[in-house]
Amino acid sequence: MISSFKTKEETLLAGGAPVAQIVRAAGSPVYIYDAEVMRRQYTRLAKALPRGFRLFYSIKANPNLSVVKVFKKLGAGAEAASSHEVMTAIKAGVPRGAIAYAGPGKSDSEIELAVDHRIGAINVESVTEFDRIVAAAGKTGKLANVAIRLNLDYTHDDGAGGHVMAGGPRKFGVDPDMAEDLAKRAMKEKWVRFVGFHLFPGTGIMNPQILAGAHNALAVYALRLAEKLQTRIGYLNFGGGLGIPYKDGEPELDIHAATAGIKAIAKELRRSKWFQDVMFVMEPGRYLVGPSGVYVSTIIDVKTSRGKTYVITDGGIHHALIPIVMNKSFPTALVNRMGQKADTQVRVGGPLCATPDQFSREIMIPAPRMGDLLGIFNSGAYGYSASMLGFLSHTAPAEALVDDGRVYIIRERQAPVMGVKKRLKI
Ligand SMILES: Cc1ncc(COP(=O)(O)O)c(C=O)c1O
Numbered sequence: 396m397i398s399s400f401k402t403k404e405e406t407l408l409a410g411g412a413p414v415a416q417i418v419r420a421a422g423s424p425v426y427i428y429d430a431e432v433m434r435r436q437y438t439r440l441a442k443a444l445p446r447g448f449r450l451f452y453s454i455k456a457n458p459n460l461s462v463v464k465v466f467k468k469l470g471a472g473a474e475a476a477s478s479h480e481v482m483t484a485i486k487a488g489v490p491r492g493a494i495a496y497a498g499p500g501k502s503d504s505e506i507e508l509a510v511d512h513r514i515g516a517i518n519v520e521s522v523t524e525f526d527r528i529v530a531a532a533g534k535t536g537k538l539a540n541v542a543i544r545l546n547l548d549y550t551h552d553d554g555a556g557g558h559v560m561a562g563g564p565r566k567f568g569v570d571p572d573m574a575e576d577l578a579k580r581a582m583k584e585k586w587v588r589f590v591g592f593h594l595f596p597g598t599g600i601m602n603p604q605i606l607a608g609a610h611n612a613l614a615v616y617a618l619r620l621a622e623k624l625q626t627r628i629g630y631l632n633f634g635g636g637l638g639i640p641y642k643d644g645e646p647e648l649d650i651h652a653a654t655a656g657i658k659a660i661a662k663e664l665r666r667s668k669w670f671q672d673v674m675f676v677m678e679p680g681r682y683l684v685g686p687s688g689v690y691v692s693t694i695i696d697v698k699t700s701r702g703k704t705y706v707i708t709d710g711g712i713h714h715a716l717i718p719i720v721m722n723k724s725f726p727t728a729l730v731n732r733m734g735q736k737a738d739t740q741v742r743v744g745g746p747l748c749a750t751p752d753q754f755s756r757e758i759m760i761p762a763p764r765m766g767d768l769l770g771i772f773n774s775g776a777y778g779y780s781a782s783m784l785g786f787l788s789h790t791a792p793a794e795a796l797v798d799d800g801r802v803y804i805i806r807e808r809q810a811p812v813m814g815v816k817k818r819l820k821i
Contacts, residue, residue, distance in 0.1 A: 397643060400689065400772070402733040407770060410797030412800070414427060421793045421804055423691065424691060424692035424709055425792050425794070426691075427688065429688075432687035436683045437469050444654055444658075447661065448661070448677060451473055451678040452472070455474075456680025456681050457779070459779075459780075459806060471493075472676070475514075476497060477498065478504070481505075492513075492514075494516075513538070518632070521569060525541070540588050541587050542630050543574050544592075545561070545616060547561055548563065549613075557600040560596065561595060571616060574592075575620060582626055591673070592616065593632035597609075599639075600636045603648065603652035611656055614664060629673060631664070631674070631675050638681065642724045642726075680777075683776075685773050688775025689730070689772050690710065690770070692745070694767045695746070697764070704742070706743045706744070708769050709745075714778070714779065714791070716782040725772070726772040728772070729761055741759075749786075
């Protein structure tokens, strides 16, 4: 069973606190995160990276302010994908110079906010977006720190065990043949400071060689261009994308294999005079926060249909969309009956009138009872915020954080918004 949590007798513990008690106090369903697991993941990765590397926590993986603060306390910067995420990073106390903003479709007002706050890097996604950054910088009278997000062909292997997000035609980043001209423009613009390059390889990648290929492609490109344009690179962002296992029995990503190449790269680049002041960055989300979370729902019905046992829970795809869509053999357990013999084959479905609302095809758990608590592990990333919380108007779950033996509610359960009717005077 893939789980970062311990058990005591038959109860799952999150950071030492009994999960069943947290559910009782916070309500069901609930996301529960263990800050200690976040710290463990961060330290594990930081230790595997060479000197001078900064980790920017990718807020989109879990944007709760209390979670962002856990990483900030460890010294992490932040990767934001909207102006609200930029503000979350600032509110968490992340220094502005350690905030990067990436993502296609940044609006003018979002760009202005990023420029106004002088964040460390706006990772530009297109030539036209660059023009809008120049305009925003001129308007605010502040220098915009601009990096170019590259769309490099770094792999032909889509079997990366995740989603490759660079190479070929893409809505992300700037193709290499356009990036050179763009870099030249960025170096000349009055209100722009060209800081470097960014490559985001993809997400959920479990094959270390695929990640190493991306890291190498970025380094080769950045070195060639720095020499050609005779420019110093102050920021080189290798993206994130480090996967975590989502299927029972699936091995963890070999973090040392995934970062082995980067050590040699960092050494080589530091020999170049153009990389003397460089800040190397990695901006993972899933790897840092995914293992820290368990999504717990309550069994509210057990039924049989044509010989199959169905377990119906009070939480489902509306709270945990991406994990459920990604696969149907998520690590799952009855968290109030840990250690009991898993001798009953069941299918688990949520409360929605929608066929995809089914956690697992066939899993083995102890004979289920009404009121049992079903936990889905590795749910700390892309859970709450990447779901369709309004679907079928159920109450959105609470989020709880266990930190240093204390249990905190970090988001209350939220009733659905019924809608408004407001006349627009047009
Ligand atoms: C630009 C960028 N950075 C970082 C991330 C975080 O990725 P992951 O959670 O896979 O590490 C993403 C995710 O899509 C992204 O688009």
